[in-house]
Amino acid sequence: MSTSLRSLLPISLLLLLSLTILCAAAWGTLALYYQLPLRMPWLAAGLLLWVGLSIYALVRLWQTGPLQGALIYLALHAALLLWWNSLTPTNQHRWEDDVAEMTSGRIEGDHVTLFNVRNFTWRSKTDYTPRWETRQYDLSKLQSVDMLTSYWGMDAIAHVLVSFGFDDGQFVTFSVEIRKKKGQQFSEIAGFFKQYELSILATDERDAIAVRPNVRGEDTFLYRIDMSKQIARQLFLSYVEQANQLIEQPRFYNTVTANCTTLVFGMMQHISGSFPLDSRLLLSGYLPSYVEEQDGLTDGFDLAQLRSAGRITERSKQAQNNDNYSKIIRQGVPGW
Numbered sequence: 001m002s003t004s005l006r007s008l009l010p011i012s013l014l015l016l017l018s019l020t021i022l023c024a025a026a027w028g029t030l031a032l033y034y035q036l037p038l039r040m041p042w043l044a045a046g047l048l049l050w051v052g053l054s055i056y057a058l059v060r061l062w063q064t065g066p067l068q069g070a071l072i073y074l075a076l077h078a079a080l081l082l083w084w085n086s087l088t089p090t091n092q093h094r095w096e097d098d099v100a101e102m103t104s105g106r107i108e109g110d111h112v113t114l115f116n117v118r119n120f121t122w123r124s125k126t127d128y129t130p131r132w133e134t135r136q137y138d139l140s141k142l143q144s145v146d147m148l149t150s151y152w153g154m155d156a157i158a159h160v161l162v163s164f165g166f167d168d169g170q171f172v173t174f175s176v177e178i179r180k181k182k183g184q185q186f187s188e189i190a191g192f193f194k195q196y197e198l199s200i201l202a203t204d205e206r207d208a209i210a211v212r213p214n215v216r217g218e219d220t221f222l223y224r225i226d227m228s229k230q231i232a233r234q235l236f237l238s239y240v241e242q243a244n245q246l247i248e249q250p251r252f253y254n255t256v257t258a259n260c261t262t263l264v265f266g267m268m269q270h271i272s273g274s275f276p277l278d279s280r281l282l283l284s285g286y287l288p289s290y291v292e293e294q295d296g297l298t299d300g301f302d303l304a305q306l307r308s309a310g311r312i313t314e315r316s317k318q319a320q321n322n323d324n325y326s327k328i329i330r331q332g333v334p335g336w
Helices: 003-035 042-064 066-085 231-250 262-271 284-293 303-309 312-316 323-330
Strands: 104-110 111-116 132-138 142-151 159-166 170-179 197-203 219-226
Touching: 003 042, 003 066, 042 066, 066 142, 104 231, 111 231, 132 159, 142 170, 142 231, 142 284, 159 231, 197 231, 219 312, 231 262, 284 303, 312 323
Parallel strands: 111 197
Antiparallel strands: 104 111, 111 132, 142 159, 142 219, 159 170, 170 197
């Protein structure tokens, strides 16, 4: 090995270690920012202390060589992780009204009783009539499964809901929701840092679906899912079981690993075990194209046709106070 190559190796190692420490320290700064139970100016003091100690580790890295600086930072980060892992989710907070309750279910053969089915009447984001109801469903009458994607900004990001229809005219929509505490606002970045607990809510379609285009101004699309009744039944039961489990074992929401798409994907993997991983599971706005590739949408139509016919935004607004809301939003949707 040449002398010049030997001299480059320590520099390369120091640069790599420095980059690793900087990334880890940035993660630690955000974790502390979102989770330290301190108010300003004490929170700022805690963050400055963490940043200062991280910089000290970097200085020692370059002054004394990689071993000492790396060991100093490893000790700091180990202490941070001990604290981080001590943070546990809980269902005991003062929650915003729309997530104040948690859906649970009792399964007795074909008959399922759902408790705390949300059925709010929304007039605006802040003006609504809250209702939490107990409803019963007969799985022998399960007839359809629909996927809805609702967009509020970027094409790549959408909220995903799944709605089940029964031949007695009932529909129930399941939505994976963050549980916001009183006064909290949603942030995708905060979703990486144990800021929100997770909830699975069963809702009336005039609640969880209609509120998005009618009140929040979102653009919403409905797709009929080509799914056997046996798989549909298993998926419905999986939602109920997951909802029950979240009551017994609270769980943090995570922007990537535990959200409205990855939870449903996990259920389907458990049921069938045949779905490949794909970036569209994270970029949920593109999920319909993924489902199409898995032969999960209505045959005989391309995705553009399904998207155009399934755009329910205007139909939802027109049907806001109509008892036939579920039928009206499905007018012209292929498969119905």
